[in-house]
Amino acid sequence: MPEPRDFTMSRLQFHTYKVGRSLLDRLFAVASEGVNPEQLEFSTTRSGTTFTRKSLEELVSAVAASPTPGDPEIWSELDFSYYEIERSVRIDFSTLGVRVSIRSGDATWVHGQAARIRALLEPVAGEERPWVKQSRTARRIGLVAGGLAWVAAFFALRENVERIDGWLAASASILIASVVFAVINLLGVSGKVKSKAQLNVVGEIADGGWWKNLDTMERVAFGALLVTAVAAVGTLGSAYSDLWGGR
Numbered sequence: 001m002p003e004p005r006d007f008t009m010s011r012l013q014f015h016t017y018k019v020g021r022s023l024l025d026r027l028f029a030v031a032s033e034g035v036n037p038e039q040l041e042f043s044t045t046r047s048g049t050t051f052t053r054k055s056l057e058e059l060v061s062a063v064a065a066s067p068t069p070g071d072p073e074i075w076s077e078l079d080f081s082y083y084e085i086e087r088s089v090r091i092d093f094s095t096l097g098v099r100v101s102i103r104s105g106d107a108t109w110v111h112g113q114a115a116r117i118r119a120l121l122e123p124v125a126g127e128e129r130p131w132v133k134q135s136r137t138a139r140r141i142g143l144v145a146g147g148l149a150w151v152a153a154f155f156a157l158r159e160n161v162e163r164i165d166g167w168l169a170a171s172a173s174i175l176i177a178s179v180v181f182a183v184i185n186l187l188g189v190s191g192k193v194k195s196k197a198q199l200n201v202v203g204e205i206a207d208g209g210w211w212k213n214l215d216t217m218e219r220v221a222f223g224a225l226l227v228t229a230v231a232a233v234g235t236l237g238s239a240y241s242d243l244w245g246g247r
Helices: 021-031 056-065 107-124 130-160 166-190 216-245
Strands: 008-014 016-019 040-046 049-053 078-083 087-094 097-104 197-199
Touching: 008 107, 016 021, 016 097, 016 107, 021 056, 021 078, 021 087, 021 107, 040 056, 049 056, 087 107, 087 197, 097 107, 130 166
Parallel strands: 016 197
Antiparallel strands: 008 097, 040 049, 040 078, 078 087, 087 097
16 A cells, blocks of 8 residues: 655745846756756747757757747746656746746755745746736826826816805816726726736846836826826916915
8 A cells, every 4th residue: 555645835926027047047956956957847839839958058049949930039938847756846937927836745845945936036026916016006196196186176176267166166176086086097907918027048137117117008197197297286386376476
């Protein structure tokens, strides 16, 4: 009768990441520490063809020499794995994120490896889903833009509409601010989410700057915020001028 075995498994999942070659080398060195190199497997699929090699360098060379279409330096996925009866590690990079699976009968080893791999990935990866972040960003921008719209609308109404009392101006301004917030929030919910998975197996990830890293929705919302802020400042300036200039 087979002897009972107990295994511990740890899983990590990051939905966004920016990983270049130097970090890949460090990550795979940690994941394969103390393992027979013949047990390692690196693979990727391009245009329906799956390439599998024993090292990342061999895999990169195989892709570069392949006649398959596409830029050999642009990768959308990379899988690393090794399997033994006593333990196994798998790391999968894709456009949806990076997933790590660690299994062994030695719980201490499993948790130790998971902690080391997490320490390498956390500075360049995020566990929050991109659409959640986009929706939260839209709400925050919408709240600020809505507040500025309320201020601009209130003073504009009091200044330009004859015989309007403060309560009516405030109510109309709240309605305008609500519309601004709703439009920006709708953009956040319905806007296309830009992929936040960036993988470079031959070099490093270039920092394109904060503006290039924004989604289209985030750029539109940020632009709307600036327009609203300018309008609010202009309205306040006009009201201040009328108030103090008329004295």
